[in-house]
Amino acid sequence: MTSAEQSPLTRKLAAFVALTEAELAVLERLHQRRRSFVAGRDMVHQGQSAQAAYILSAGWVSSYKIQADGTRQIVDFQIPGDFLGLRSVLLRTSDHSFEPIVDIEAAEVLTSDLLEAFAQMPRLATAILWAASRDEAMVVEHLVGIGRRDALARMAHYLLELGSRLALVGLGRKDGFDCPLTQYHLADALGLSAIHVNRVLRQLREAGLVTFRDGRVTFDDYGRLVGLAEFDPAYLDQSGPLLK
Amino acid sequence: MTSAEQSPLTRKLAAFVALTEAELAVLERLHQRRRSFVAGRDMVHQGQSAQAAYILSAGWVSSYKIQADGTRQIVDFQIPGDFLGLRSVLLRTSDHSFEPIVDIEAAEVLTSDLLEAFAQMPRLATAILWAASRDEAMVVEHLVGIGRRDALARMAHYLLELGSRLALVGLGRKDGFDCPLTQYHLADALGLSAIHVNRVLRQLREAGLVTFRDGRVTFDDYGRLVGLAEFDPAYLDQSGPLLK
DNA sequence: CGTTAGTTTGATGGTCCTCAAGCACTGTGG
DNA sequence: CCACAGTGCTTGAGGACCATCAAACTAACG
Numbered sequence: 146m147t148s149a150e151q152s153p154l155t156r157k158l159a160a161f162v163a164l165t166e167a168e169l170a171v172l173e174r175l176h177q178r179r180r181s182f183v184a185g186r187d188m189v190h191q192g193q194s195a196q197a198a199y200i201l202s203a204g205w206v207s208s209y210k211i212q213a214d215g216t217r218q219i220v221d222f223q224i225p226g227d228f229l230g231l232r233s234v235l236l237r238t239s240d241h242s243f244e245p246i247v248d249i250e251a252a253e254v255l256t257s258d259l260l261e262a263f264a265q266m267p268r269l270a271t272a273i274l275w276a277a278s279r280d281e282a283m284v285v286e287h288l289v290g291i292g293r294r295d296a297l298a299r300m301a302h303y304l305l306e307l308g309s310r311l312a313l314v315g316l317g318r319k320d321g322f323d324c325p326l327t328q329y330h331l332a333d334a335l336g337l338s339a340i341h342v343n344r345v346l347r348q349l350r351e352a353g354l355v356t357f358r359d360g361r362v363t364f365d366d367y368g369r370l371v372g373l374a375e376f377d378p379a380y381l382d383q384s385g386p387l388l389k
Numbered sequence: 390m391t392s393a394e395q396s397p398l399t400r401k402l403a404a405f406v407a408l409t410e411a412e413l414a415v416l417e418r419l420h421q422r423r424r425s426f427v428a429g430r431d432m433v434h435q436g437q438s439a440q441a442a443y444i445l446s447a448g449w450v451s452s453y454k455i456q457a458d459g460t461r462q463i464v465d466f467q468i469p470g471d472f473l474g475l476r477s478v479l480l481r482t483s484d485h486s487f488e489p490i491v492d493i494e495a496a497e498v499l500t501s502d503l504l505e506a507f508a509q510m511p512r513l514a515t516a517i518l519w520a521a522s523r524d525e526a527m528v529v530e531h532l533v534g535i536g537r538r539d540a541l542a543r544m545a546h547y548l549l550e551l552g553s554r555l556a557l558v559g560l561g562r563k564d565g566f567d568c569p570l571t572q573y574h575l576a577d578a579l580g581l582s583a584i585h586v587n588r589v590l591r592q593l594r595e596a597g598l599v600t601f602r603d604g605r606v607t608f609d610d611y612g613r614l615v616g617l618a619e620f621d622p623a624y625l626d627q628s629g630p631l632l633k
Numbered sequence: 634c635g636t637t638a639g640t641t642t643g644a645t646g647g648t649c650c651t652c653a654a655g656c657a658c659t660g661t662g663g
Numbered sequence: 664c665c666a667c668a669g670t671g672c673t674t675g676a677g678g679a680c681c682a683t684c685a686a687a688c689t690a691a692c693g
Contacts, residue, residue, distance in 0.1 A: 210533050232522050241529065281476065284532065285484065288464060288528065288531060288535065291532065292535045292579075293460045295648075296649070327671065327672090336535065340673085343672065347674095375458070379484070539681095540680080572640070573638095582683075584640095584682075585680090587640065588681090
């Protein structure tokens with residue numbers, strides 16, 4: 146199997162676990178049922194009980210909760226290589242909604258397929274659990290950001306995290322990444338108003354730290370940005386927690 | 390086995406799954422290695438790699454992250470019946486610290502014991518995964534609270550959630566519960582200053598909604614409090630997702 | 634009886650929200 | 664071709680919410 150054929154998920158897991166040929170094959174086989182979804186229409190609704198999970202292979206998705214007063218909190222963005230609704234499959238708890246931000250490509254994974262793959266390849270199960278645990282750690286870090294960082298550091302930290310996540314699946318580098326989010330998305334993720342997001346982005350740009358413009362995030366001074374955000378990627382790396 | 394002997398964890402799981410005698414026995418056997426910890430001294434430090442998890446049987450614990458500037462964000466409180474460090478055992482990711490709020494009693498669970506119990510009793514594994522997923526849903530709801538609710542609703546919601554959780558393990562009722570937290574704990578959990586926590590509590594008390602005094606939370610008007618917080622316990626109940 | 638931890642209240646100010654409005658760009662239909 | 668609406672970005676003014684600083688008070692404890 147050449148690297149060009151590899152799915153983003155494979156790429157992500159391979160960065161942390163030395164997977165055998167057989168395991169790679171089973172992993173790729175999970176990607177068989179390809180599905181497309183158009184931007185803006187919810188894939189899964191809050192309260193709905195989903196019977197399938199998805200592996201995102203192209204595009205971005207947001208998972209969010211809507212409150213009675215109409216305000217929205219985006220819990221996380223999914224990028225290529227991420228699982229989507231994994232929790233809701235193992236147990237049936239779709240407590241939030243999923244909305245594609247752009248047109249996306251995803252592989253549908255039935256519960257039975259997943260369990261079968263786990264039974265066949267236990268190390269694969271561990272690897273996927275590792276990925277799930279990493280997602281959870283990101284939500285926790287997100288909580289810390291909203292609770293205890295001011296708008297500037299919160300934005301800086303979030304952009305750095307997105308950059309690291311994308312780099313891991315080959316969609317970005319230290320100098321920046323393509324980003325289809327609007328300022329409204331960022332506002333709903335960071336617990337800010339869209340207007341303040343705009344001001345914060347201007348500040349960061351004028352300070353020569355990071356530029357977000359025309360669907361592209363550019364890190365103008367990575368080092369100083371890390372300093373401002375007090376960004377410690379330990380919760381993302383977890384270098385080699387698993388196997389070999 | 391009489392109900393008086395049941396651990397809080399057993400009680401919690403039993404509320405959602407009809408466990409057999411054999412399963413109950415295995416579950417109780419996990420509680421063998423009893424440990425005590427004194428209030429205020431961290432059980433696990435951020436960054437430390439833990440090799441054991443704990444089932445809390447008495448007392449309260451806070452899990453939190455400290456930032457470089459000294460501010461603290463409490464991610465969650467653990468109450469009797471809750472797992473502690475489950476994630477860090479399956480994968481080794483102790484990305485936050487655990488501090489007992491009062492002197493506590495806990496059962497140490499070795500990875501091997503846990504895996505063995507899972508192998509023996511698969512339904513037990515499902516039940517425990519359900520509990521873990523519920524914890525995750527609570528963190529998400531917490532995120533929504535900090536991101537999109539003002540201080541009053543945030544406090545009201547949090548107290549209601551704690552009340553529901555405690556009721557599930559028999560430690561509280563609709564009219565209130567014993568609560569060893571200080572206003573500083575609440576501040577660090579809710580992303581507020583301790584001073585503002587005090588003012589918010591006063592407001593809630595003077596509005597006749599809820600009273601927090603002398604280590605006891607009393608719901609003075611449960612219905613109106615639920616309305617103010619827009620508290621929807623769906624994410625806690627998940628009535629019978631499992632089995633039978 | 635001094636110390637410490639926790640609670641309470643007041644005064645002041647900053648961060649961020651809300652309201653309001655203008656601009657740029659895109660696609661649509663007359 | 665141009666009017667028009669829709670979406671997203673940008674900027675200004677005023678104000679609310681909550682943080683910070685300061686200090687008094689209570690209770691527990693050695």
